Amino acid sequence: MVATPLDAPTIFTGRPLRGTLLVSHEGMQDHAFDVVQLTLEGDVQAVVRHASGPYCEIRKPLILMSCVKVANEFQRVDVGNPHTLKYQTEFFFNIPDSTTLPSLYGNSIAQRLPPSIRVVKSDFISAATTETHNGSSHASTCDITYKIVARVFLGGRLKCNTTREIILMPVEDIPPPLEPEDFGKEYRLVAATSLRLSWRSRKSVTVIISSVEPQPLIFPSCKEGCESTEVLLHLKTRGLLDGSNERAFVEAQLTDCEVRINLEAVTFFSGHEQKAAISIVEALKSPAIVLKKTRYTPNRTKLRLGKWSKGQEVASGLFEWETTASVTAILPWSFSRLPSFFTTLVARRYAFNVQIMFRHMPGIIAFYKPIKLRIPLQIVHHAVETLPGRSLEEDDLEAPAYVP
Structure with missing residues (x-):
């Protein structure tokens, strides 16, 4: 025995x-x-x-x-x-x-x-x-x-x-950012919506929101509590006349929104070897590949935006107005802690499905659709080993840049 x-x-x-x-x-x-x-x-x-x-x-x-x-x-x-x-x-x-x-x-x-x-x-x-x-x-x-x-x-x-x-x-070094173009239209890093100022107004304000791949979500976390990462949002309006009612509307009313972040895992496995990672669209077209998506409990955050500042002048007297926000995305308790990975037969990767909804202000009726983004996320198990005489901040300086 x-x-x-x-x-x-x-x-x-x-x-x-x-x-x-x-x-x-x-x-x-x-x-x-x-x-x-x-x-x-x-x-x-x-x-x-x-x-x-x-x-x-x-x-x-x-x-x-x-x-x-x-x-x-x-x-x-x-x-x-x-x-x-x-x-x-x-x-x-x-x-x-x-x-x-x-x-x-x-x-x-x-x-x-x-x-x-x-x-x-x-x-x-x-x-x-x-x-x-x-x-x-x-x-x-x-x-x-x-x-x-x-x-x-x-x-x-x-x-x-x-x-x-x-x-x-598997334990690995912090990977470089993905190239979204390699996956067709799987990710959506820029989206826009139009807001009408009132029932009678024919004018509308277009708000554009963009993001980039956040820093990888790393196990074990260097901070106490749940593993998390920061999703950066960059908001701007299309050209507005300086001093116009539209600009005043942006400054006064576009201050509060709700951000919904939903983590999604996509697992692929195949009956034959793959040379490289494939997109969801390619997987759906192939009878030899099985695609499975798992969506976790979403995070909802009430967000108050910072002050809108005047951006670049796009035409004579016409300016963009901009602001930025950072939203903490926390892993749900039910997450399996499986990292992102690719092999010739099996692969798994993650994305944040982000939805931004502006709040309706008293006395103002704004017609618009929620802004939806799909942002790539990498999850790794990383051996945190700080050399004698070096701080964690010094180690962090050598990590790939995910946010410009």
Whole structure:
């Protein structure tokens, strides 16, 4: 009998995985084994089913590491029963950040180890669920699993074996911002709305709101409390005459709004390897790719804007008026803490769906639609290690710039 009594912790890449192996057997024979082989195994397995009936099943190894323990490396443990003999030894694996695997596209490529994840796409989705899928496939699953397998040998013959699953979480440096253009129209960083001054007025004020990708949401947080990041909003009006009623309306009335931020996770898995990350539109068109979206509980914030200031002159006597705001986006309690990642078979990325609604002021009826943005967000597990003599602020200076 083989046992690994320690609960499997979450193991981070780039760190050692340490454990204790226990081997016990009945009888008086000392060392009823001579070799124990321990392997760390990881693979991705995807089953993509189609409405037409056939399905695609693919399995690809991610990592395989092995170590061997001979009998004399074990120490006997007194269990208080003369008929039961128990031995134990310590073992460890140095978990790499990445692995080199053969690719269908030619030479072997190095890729970061993805996190443990299980994705299930059901045939039927409740109307009340927060999960949505593309309609190109039926009842599909994808698993990325890691496990330690112990095999006990005596005289070259396998006597018994046991398996324990572990949860692997990748650690990486803070990544550079995404290139939204690489994903077609998946992200919307600029949007506008028009506000009429009153029922009778034919004039309207156009408000344009833009944003950029915020700093990544990092685990563990350097600050106490929930993990969060700041979403920067830049607001401006189209050219207004200096001293006009429209400008006075902007200064006096466009001060309060409600911001709704909804975190969305998008997971892709495929029946064949992908060369690069694909857009949602591309995924929806491919019958070999399963797309699953998960929307979390939104954050709602009442926001009072700062003073509008005169911007650039766009024509003679015609100016833009501008202001900025920063909104804290906090991770919901139900978040799984899975990072953003890409592999040739599975990928996961995040976005903030942001909706800005201006409040109706007493005596003024403004006709407009909510302004909606879709902003990319990256989530990483980052090893925060400050060198002696250096402050966190100095380390932060080397991080990629996400906000201009």
